[in-house]
Amino acid sequence: MLVRPALLPLWPPRVGDLFGREGPLVLEVGFGDGRFTAELAKAQPDWLILGAEVSAASVLRAYRRLKREGIGNVRLYHGQGPFALRNLVPPGSLKRVIVNFPDPWPKKRHQERRLLQEGFFRRLSTRLLAGGDLLLTTDHEEYFHFALAEAERTGLYRVEVKDPPEAHLRTKYALKWREAGRTFFHAVFTKVAEDPTPWPPTRRYEVAHALLKGELPKDLALARVPLPIPGGVAVFLEVARGEEGFYVLTHVEEEDLTQDLLLEVRRSSHGIYAGVSRFGSPLITEGVKEAVRALVRELGRRGLKVVQDHT
Numbered sequence: 001m002l003v004r005p006a007l008l009p010l011w012p013p014r015v016g017d018l019f020g021r022e023g024p025l026v027l028e029v030g031f032g033d034g035r036f037t038a039e040l041a042k043a044q045p046d047w048l049i050l051g052a053e054v055s056a057a058s059v060l061r062a063y064r065r066l067k068r069e070g071i072g073n074v075r076l077y078h079g080q081g082p083f084a085l086r087n088l089v090p091p092g093s094l095k096r097v098i099v100n101f102p103d104p105w106p107k108k109r110h111q112e113r114r115l116l117q118e119g120f121f122r123r124l125s126t127r128l129l130a131g132g133d134l135l136l137t138t139d140h141e142e143y144f145h146f147a148l149a150e151a152e153r154t155g156l157y158r159v160e161v162k163d164p165p166e167a168h169l170r171t172k173y174a175l176k177w178r179e180a181g182r183t184f185f186h187a188v189f190t191k192v193a194e195d196p197t198p199w200p201p202t203r204r205y206e207v208a209h210a211l212l213k214g215e216l217p218k219d220l221a222l223a224r225v226p227l228p229i230p231g232g233v234a235v236f237l238e239v240a241r242g243e244e245g246f247y248v249l250t251h252v253e254e255e256d257l258t259q260d261l262l263l264e265v266r267r268s269s270h271g272i273y274a275g276v277s278r279f280g281s282p283l284i285t286e287g288v289k290e291a292v293r294a295l296v297r298e299l300g301r302r303g304l305k306v307v308q309d310h311t
Contacts, residue, residue, distance in 0.1 A: 002063060003050070003077040005087060006281040011201040012090045015048060018075055023048045024095040029081030029115065030054075030102055034062025036171045040098075041071045043167070047095070049074045052084040081115060082123070082256035087201045089127045097124065097134040101173045104143035116147035118154055122195040125156045134189040137168040139177050144185040157189040202257065207310045208289040209275020210296045214304035216272055220246045220265060222298060229290040231255040236295075242266070247277065248295065254287040261288065263295055271307060274299055 003018070005011070016022050024047050031037045031051040041049055051074060053059050059078045066074055077084045085097075105113045116136065124134065134157075138144050151157045164186035169178060177184075222236040232254040240247045245266030252259045262277035274296050276284055293311045300306065 001075050002059070003075050003088065004281065005077070005079075005083075006283050008088075011087045011204070013088065015090065015093060018050075018088070019048045019073065021048075023073070025050065025089065025093050026096045026098065027052065027081070027085060027089060027094055028098045028100075029084075030099065031062055031076070032058050032100075033172050034058075034065045034076075036098075036100060036167065037062060037074055038065055038069055038071055039167060039170065041066075041074050042069075045073060047073060050077065050084065050088060051075070052077045052079060052081040054078075054080060080256050080258070082120060083202070085124065085127055086199060086256060091126050091199075092129055094124075094128045094132050096132060097128070098168075099134065100137050100168055100171050102136075102138065102143070104138070104140035106140070106142070111146075114143065114146070116143075116150060118150045121151045121154050121156065121189070122197070123199045125154070125191055125194045126197075126199050128191040130191065132191050135165075135168070135186070136189070137164045137174075137184060137186045139174075139182045139184050141183070141185060144187070148187060151189050154195070156191060156193045156195060158192050160188045160190070162186050162188060202254075202283075202285060205284040205286075205289060207275070208284045208292045209273060209310050210292070210306050211268070211270050211308040212272040212274060212296070212299055212304040213307050214272060214302075216245055216265070216267060217299075217302050220248070222248065222295075227291065227294050229254070229287040232287055234287060234291040234294070236291075245272075250291050252285075252287045252291055254285060257283065257285065257287075259283065259288070263292060265295070265299065272299070272304060275310070 026047050026049045028051045031053050037051050102115050164184050220239050227234045235251045238249040248263040250263050261282040262279050264277045265274045275292050289311050
């Protein structure tokens with residue numbers, strides 16, 4: 001089953017609602033083609049496994065594998081692990097998090113993109129059960145020691161370096177790198193305390209649009225420059241003309257969520273509509289609303305007047 005957060009009425013969903021039954025909840029971040037996920041699900045049929053993966057192609061391969069093997073205790077989310085942790089996992093509910101061979105982002109200027117940083121470990125502590133843990137397996141020694149130091153800095157975990165379990169070395173990349181003779185590193189981070197800072201689910205909204213009066217512009221050239229938004233950036237990538245108006249392909253990056261969505265500027269029975277298109281069921285977040293506000297401001301510079309503002 002694929003999880004579509006935009007269609008969930010409740011954030012985070014109850015475990016029983018998401019899986020159809022109760023049981024120990026496990027999160028796997030970066031499940032790749034799903035072979036490890038499938039093995040784990042069959043070995044632990046009472047576990048409820050939520051997987052997060054940013055690669056659409058990998059999600060499709062994993063989904064087909066699970067369907068083919070008749071595995072029913074896994075739910076897949078196409079997106080970033082921290083977003084799934086924040087919005088799909090109830091506080092204090094996780095038995096385990098599994099991170100196999102995460103992207104090490106080896107260049108110095110890219111290290112802020114690494115998953116296993118102090119902030120992540122602090123927030124993870126709010127979702128783990130008492131005594132819950134995170135298992136890390138990697139072939140990148142520098143990132144491994146970086147993760148150890150980041151976790152120890154929080155004071156919230158007992159950290160144990162161990163030999164990697166054999167099952168963790170049967171992922172796609174592990175099999176490839178084992179043949180190449182690489183060394184593997186493994187650690188268990190067990191929660192011993194919890195960060196006191198609340199980490200509520202991402203706020204989402206029902207609508208983000210405005211109605212304006214005036215003439216629809218003959219063209220709508222928008223500068224392809226970054227627009228600062230709360231916790232991130234938005235960019236108008238491309239504008240296409242349709243029969244009723246314009247469609248604006250927009251890229252929105254927020255703290256733990258990246259979306260490509262369509263904004264519309266078109267005629268309606270009440271004036272000129274400027275706002276989010278429902279195509280693709282985007283999540284309407286504060287960042288998306290800010291992108292719509294920027295679009296409305298641009299239309300204002302072209303002489304249109306706002307008569308209803310729902311941004």
